[in-house]
Amino acid sequence: MTKIIKDKATNLSRRQFIVSTAMAGSGLALGFNLPFATAATKRTAVPGTEVNAWVVVNPDNTCKIRIARSEMGQGTETGLAQLVAEELECGWSNVTTDFITAGQNLSRKRVWGEMGTGGSRGIRTSEDYVRRGAAAARIMLMQAAADQWQVPVGELTVADGVITHAASKRKTTYGKVAAAAAKLTPPDQKSIKLKDPRDWKIAGKPMKRLDTAEKLNGDLVYAIDLQLPGMLNAAIKQCPVFRSKLVSFDEAKIASMPGVKRALKVNDYAVAVVADTWWHAKKALDALPIVWDEAENGTRSTATIAEQMMDGINAPTAYAFRTEGDAPKAIAAAAKKVEATYSTPFLAHATMEPMNCTVKFSGDRVEAWASTQNAEATLAALSEEAGLPLDKCEVYKHVLGGGFGRRGGNQDYTRQATAIAKQFPGVPVKLIWSREEDMTHDFYRPISMCKLSAGLDESGNVVGMHLRVSGQSINAQVNPASIKNGADARQLQGYAKEPGDAQLGYEFPNLLIEYSMRNTHVPVGPWRGVNTNQNGVYMECFVEELARAAGKDSLEFRRAMMSKFPKHLAVLNAAAEKGDWGKPLPAGVHRGIAQFMGYGSYSAATAEVSVGADGKLKVHRLVLALNCGHAVNPDQIAAQVEGSVAYGLTAALYGELNVDKGRIVEDNFHTYKIMRLAEMPKVETVIVPTYDFWGGVGEPTICVVTPSVLNAIYAATGKPVRSLPLKNAKFV
């Protein structure tokens, strides 16, 4: 046992050091996630010099690059470090990283900008200021050397953090001039000329991730792994019926169970058991008699929710998002009419690390250790729930065991941990959700249904398209003020007329796109790719139906409507070419194609599938093309594309949450099945950057995964699949 205590003490000392550093208000942001578990020798006992907010230079010439965004596997930490290192000219092998805290950002007037990490914005909306910050640091470091040698700065060159004056054959290092550089007046960042991406040596290259080593041997401390002296653990049970209430619980029944400290009400909808260990807390919670008031929500079911969706489809009016020409009239007069109704279910995020948060409330100060995509949202939740001003709060961000949109603005777990910890002043309390709690109390991908009608002329050209989505709105939950009279454009993501984030890549002579908002009692939120998932299926599978009704090749039919959308068209062509469109396939294998846009990037895919005589579906290969503008790390982009296939295909094959008696039925991986390795198709990533914009990477490609697979199934079976997941479809 001595060893354990020692382990804990080691963990603690690292954290205490950081906490005290932060509290002292030092300019040094000594983050507590050490990025190089195996590069301990690179660390130095002598504190480095902050040249500016982004760069700390150590005497040994290593550079700490500050990272404000969250790392949840998507590789943003490495990508941002590449961008900084590129402009800094410090050499890649000299790079280490530090995560800043929300409190530090606040106390320095948000010098690090936005910390929120969602919407595939981690790199694309911070690339400019991080590169300028790095370039400013380089300019100051070189000026310091020039001042020291009394030579014009224009005579100096720099490589890998070594500054050279060729004429006098003198050399110095960033480490040696950092202290002098830090005293110089920073240059005007707006006037700095950044490198042409075509000259990049570190950015744009498939550099190895900075955080792999610590993920191979158990070293990395996720929030769920945190151990602090005297820590208590909490397990929680929320009312199984959403938006319902806790009535009572019988604490006496569990009071004598091992390790139990207390059972307590958490806000008005949950009960927690606090114990010495989480296992003790969970066991006692399972044994705790609880009475809930389920009210009317306890009568809701999958069937009643489906009626709501259908009601939105059939409603006489809806919010008209795009009205160009007169689509209903054109369709009515068309030579051929095609109509279809599609539907997609609620889905859970199911991050591998369940929701958790540790909070220590000390009366006049509160600290949280959290797995969060938005440390500032965590700080705000902590402050509100603790009843303390923001400057008395701090959030220490851990690397996330998966995010996918679950750990952003919805800081429910932080609020709960804070409410519990307030009852134990001075004692850190770690709240961990069981997998069952995690799956049945998510902010789910919204349910929706979509009716599409189109008219074709005698040559098989589309003369009119009418699309109506009926479904639950995310903004109705997270930002209701943004919706006026049901006008919620977010639910129509991917259908925009304007270029930019999510433009529809087709031109229809007559077009009507509508939305019927139908909200349920089930909480919803962003889920990797958000509404491009469903909307990509609706548009791209229906376009496939139209191509077949017109008797045309799926690729050529699309191309004919895309002449005004050259970027969309270029990725479609890339996916077709690399995906061998039109080339022979092995017997029984069929191909499908799709293109769609989200998060400022253009995506397309071809899929190859077979459907056996027994109806068994096998997805063999996906080729995905992506234009994300600039490709900061091609290997990590490929990893994100591969990941989007697994996440998207899992949803397509198995993803479905049912509602019965107001609660979610599927509560763990035996009922909410996740695709395993054996089902993973071969994925090929084709990056076709055009270097004239900055698009996202983590989310864009997921929207073409499912439609390309469904279109390949259509090719295989001759029938469209209009309802997900595929596990419910019968192919023979």
Add this chain to the structure above:
Amino acid sequence: MAKLNINGKVKDVKVEGDTPLLWVLREQVGLTGTKYGCGVAQCGSCSVHINGELRRSCSVPLDSVKATDKIVTIEGLSAKSSHPVQQAWLELDVPQCGYCQSGQIMAAAALLKKNPNPSDKDIDEAMTNICRCGTYQRVRAGVHLAAKKLASGAPANRKNKAQA
């Protein structure tokens, strides 16, 4: 009180016999590399080796483990991440968020111990751990690369000194 042999060291733990080994490792012994993912032996994040066999520790009660059983966790798989699986994972940047990777690595190491040159079909059957980031393609490539490293003489299961 129970005695456990974990990563070659004898540990005394004082906790109820029905406590899952996962929570004994995490909360009594302080080895948090073994992860909680589902608690019902579905996801494999909690995979460890017991006498060389791959086990999902969330579903192994403490009282089913004998003092003589040799438990190996991710922390004890090798010294300095030198196991060919860890080396292959590093070379291919397999992990994304990393949370499931302790389990993936333990499963891959157990597979290679029994089958030093697995086919894709063997890998399909043996590697059933859940990854939500979707690293499956690289996990497969990682197992093949580790097999290659193994064939060229890297130690498959380097034990801690104390374990021998």
